[in-house]
Amino acid sequence: MESFWRILGEAVGLILAWDSDLIEIVGLSLRVTLSAVAISCLIGLPLGAMVGAFRFPGRTAVIVMLNSLMGLPPVVVGLIAYLMLSAAGPLGPLELLYTPAAMIIAQTILVTPIVAALSRQVVEDCYREYAEQFDSLGVGPFDRVAALLWDARYSLLTVALAGFGRAVAEVGAVIIVGGNINHVTRVMTTTIALETSKGNLELALALGVVLLAIAVAVNGAVMTLRASAVRMAYA
Amino acid sequence: MPEAAFHMAAPALPMAADGPALLSARGLCFDAGGKRLIDGVDIDIRPGRRTVVMGANGAGKSLLLRLLHGLIRPTAGEVLWQGRPLDREGRLAQAMVFQRPVLLRRSVLANLRFALSVRGLPGPERRAREAEAMERSRLGDLAGRPARVLSGGEQQRLAVVRALACAPGLLFLDEPTASLDPGSTHAIEQLVGDAHESGVAIVLVTHDTGQARRLGDDLVFLHGGRVVETGRAADVLGAPRSEAARAWLEGRLDLGSPSASRA
Numbered sequence: 136m137e138s139f140w141r142i143l144g145e146a147v148g149l150i151l152a153w154d155s156d157l158i159e160i161v162g163l164s165l166r167v168t169l170s171a172v173a174i175s176c177l178i179g180l181p182l183g184a185m186v187g188a189f190r191f192p193g194r195t196a197v198i199v200m201l202n203s204l205m206g207l208p209p210v211v212v213g214l215i216a217y218l219m220l221s222a223a224g225p226l227g228p229l230e231l232l233y234t235p236a237a238m239i240i241a242q243t244i245l246v247t248p249i250v251a252a253l254s255r256q257v258v259e260d261c262y263r264e265y266a267e268q269f270d271s272l273g274v275g276p277f278d279r280v281a282a283l284l285w286d287a288r289y290s291l292l293t294v295a296l297a298g299f300g301r302a303v304a305e306v307g308a309v310i311i312v313g314g315n316i317n318h319v320t321r322v323m324t325t326t327i328a329l330e331t332s333k334g335n336l337e338l339a340l341a342l343g344v345v346l347l348a349i350a351v352a353v354n355g356a357v358m359t360l361r362a363s364a365v366r367m368a369y370a
Numbered sequence: 371m372p373e374a375a376f377h378m379a380a381p382a383l384p385m386a387a388d389g390p391a392l393l394s395a396r397g398l399c400f401d402a403g404g405k406r407l408i409d410g411v412d413i414d415i416r417p418g419r420r421t422v423v424m425g426a427n428g429a430g431k432s433l434l435l436r437l438l439h440g441l442i443r444p445t446a447g448e449v450l451w452q453g454r455p456l457d458r459e460g461r462l463a464q465a466m467v468f469q470r471p472v473l474l475r476r477s478v479l480a481n482l483r484f485a486l487s488v489r490g491l492p493g494p495e496r497r498a499r500e501a502e503a504m505e506r507s508r509l510g511d512l513a514g515r516p517a518r519v520l521s522g523g524e525q526q527r528l529a530v531v532r533a534l535a536c537a538p539g540l541l542f543l544d545e546p547t548a549s550l551d552p553g554s555t556h557a558i559e560q561l562v563g564d565a566h567e568s569g570v571a572i573v574l575v576t577h578d579t580g581q582a583r584r585l586g587d588d589l590v591f592l593h594g595g596r597v598v599e600t601g602r603a604a605d606v607l608g609a610p611r612s613e614a615a616r617a618w619l620e621g622r623l624d625l626g627s628p629s630a631s632r633a
Contacts, residue, residue: 268472270441272536273462274488282484286475368518369475 146341157338161345164322167235167309168302171242172250175298178243179250180291184280186251187258201255204248209241213311216241220312233314238322241308246298253294254287261287289364296357300350390453392417392540392571393464397447398437400430400595407433409595410447415540420562420572422586422603424579426618426625430595431575432469435542438573439466462489465538469545471529473517478509478528481517485532499535506561507531523554530561540571547581559585579619583607591615593625 149157186197218224220232220240231237261283269279284291306324313320315329323342330339391414400408408430415421415438423431436442438449440461451460474481482503486496504510507527512520517528526546533541543562547555562585566572576582582589586603591612599612610616614625 265472265474267436267441267466267468271439271461271464271466272485272488273458278488282474367516369516 142336142340143344145337146344149337149341150345154338154341157341157345159318160321160323160326160342161349163235163320164303164324164346165349167238167242167322168299170239171246171302172295172298174239174243175246175250175302176295179247179298180254180284180294181280182247183251183254183256183294184258184284187255188262188279188283189276198252198255201248201252205252207245207248209245209305209307210311212244213241213308216244216308216312232312233316233320235313235320237312238309238320241312242302242305245305245308246302249301250294250298253297254291257287257290257294258283261290289361289369292357292361296354299353303346303349389416391415391450392452393438393456394450394453395438395447396450398434398444398449399446400433400437400442401445406445407595408437408444411595411597413438413590413597415571415573417539417571418566418569420566420574420585420587422582422589423573423575423592424577424582424589424615424618425592429592431592432544433595434592435466435544435573435575439464439542441466462536463538464540464542465533465536466542467526467529467533467544467546469548471525473525473528476517477514478517478520479504479513481528482532482535485536489536499537503531503535506534506564508557521554523550523557526550526554527557527561530558534561534565534570538570540573541565543572543574545575545577547576547578555581579607591618 183201186194186201216237217232219226220229220237221227222232231240262279265283265286269282274282304324306328309320309322310325310328313322313325315321315325321329323346327339327342327346330336330342393413393415395411395413398408398411398413399406411434423434425431433442437444440449440456449456451457451463454460474484476484479500482500483496486499491499504513507530509520509524509528509531512524517525520528530543530546541562546562547558550558559581562572562574572585574581574585576585582603589599589601589603589606590597591599591606591610591614593612593614599606599610599615601611606615607619610619617625
């Protein structure tokens with residue numbers, strides 16, 4: 136127990152000292168995660184909204200598939216992304232393997248189904264209320280999707296938050312396609328795994344504290360925003 | 371003979387005769403869950419007339435409005451707008467206000483703007499209509515407020531002016547004052563009256579006989595999905611010929627069988 140507190144103290148010291156390695160790793164983690172979440176939202180939100188708002192043959196199958204893909208094992212995604220990006224793969228010529236771009240791609244594959252599936256549910260609930268009014272006003276398909284995404288924006292923030300949570304805590308996929316290369320593709324989760332195995336618990340724990348702090352801060356910000364939206368009857 | 375008349379297969383009902391109809395229903399039927407909910411309704415609605423639809427809960431009033439507005443496809447029969455099958459263009463020439471106003475999670479003004487912008491109105495015309503609607507609704511002071519925090523009466527007023535801002539030839543109102551106090555009801559009736567004076571045809575569902583007298587030129591009484599009586603509102607309300615309408619107006623709880631009720 137004494138050693139835990141000592142290590143925690145040293146970890147906090149690293150954070151307070153603004154350790155350059157730690158800052159670099161946290162910065163890359165945020166860059167990769169936020170990029171992946173942003174791309175996933177660009178794809179997943181309209182996709183989820185369309186599935187939520189429109190009736191088409193095979194819709195149920197699409198919903199089942201999206202829901203199933205929410206549980207994609209990260210290591211499987213990492214392996215698939217690895218095969219696509221490796222020299223012999225279809226995206227090999229892009230030479231993205233072991234770069235942050237490869238990690239963004241892998242996380243995007245992981246997070247997009249989460250964003251699409253959850254936003255489908257959110258939008259469908261909203262659309263149930265709006266459908267007849269939209270029909271009456273003659274709202275076209277594009278305007279329909281845009282209006283639903285805008286009106287459900289505060290609920291969709293929670294969806295993006297779920298995607299962020301999945302991406303920022305993910306280790307299996309990014310370690311396969313990123314390779315955990317120092318100063319290139321080392322992010323918080325992969326560093327924690329590596330430094331723990333090396334016995335460098337101070338850095339691992341410092342990163343763990345930062346990871347938790349980021350998760351709490353992002354959750355707190357989103358929940359505050361949502362609470363004010365609920366008060367204004369916008370959510 | 372009323373200018374707007376509603377008729378059905380039963381020959382006893384008065385038939386439309388005067389001028390071309392704005393909206394017609396011919397042999398309209400709607401089935402759901404193995405039951406016939408709307409049964410062979412024929413209706414003609416003429417420009418500028420105010421038509422009240424009455425009947426007990428479950429008679430099919432709201433369903434009929436949705437069928438006439440093209441929100442639901444009929445199982446049989448057809449709806450004609452100016453003599454042609456009702457299409458998107460025809461529906462855009464109509465507007466509907468629901469019993470519970472459906473307002474977007476936006477400000478009062480943004481709700482108006484949305485309805486006008488999806489119709490592709492150019493900016494200056496849209497702004498002019500927004501200003502007119504805000505003035506007409508007396509909601510100008512609340513333009514920036516979230517629409518869903520308004521009182522029930524204000525929300526319904528917004529829903530009505532939003533519908534009217536789209537310049538419809540025909541306005542459907544599905545029990546728009548069902549849960550409103552007298553003051554709010556008066557405000558809605560004023561808006562409806564103003565719209566009528568400017569030439570908009572009105573089809574109004576209500577349970578309120580006072581409102582039917584105030585707002586109705588013509589009246590159609592539905593019972594069990596069938597039109598059992600039509601005529602001038604004052605005549606039907608004053609001396610109903612059908613058993614169902616008579617029972618309804620006398621406040622009896624059992625309106626009897628639909629097939630036995632046709633006047």
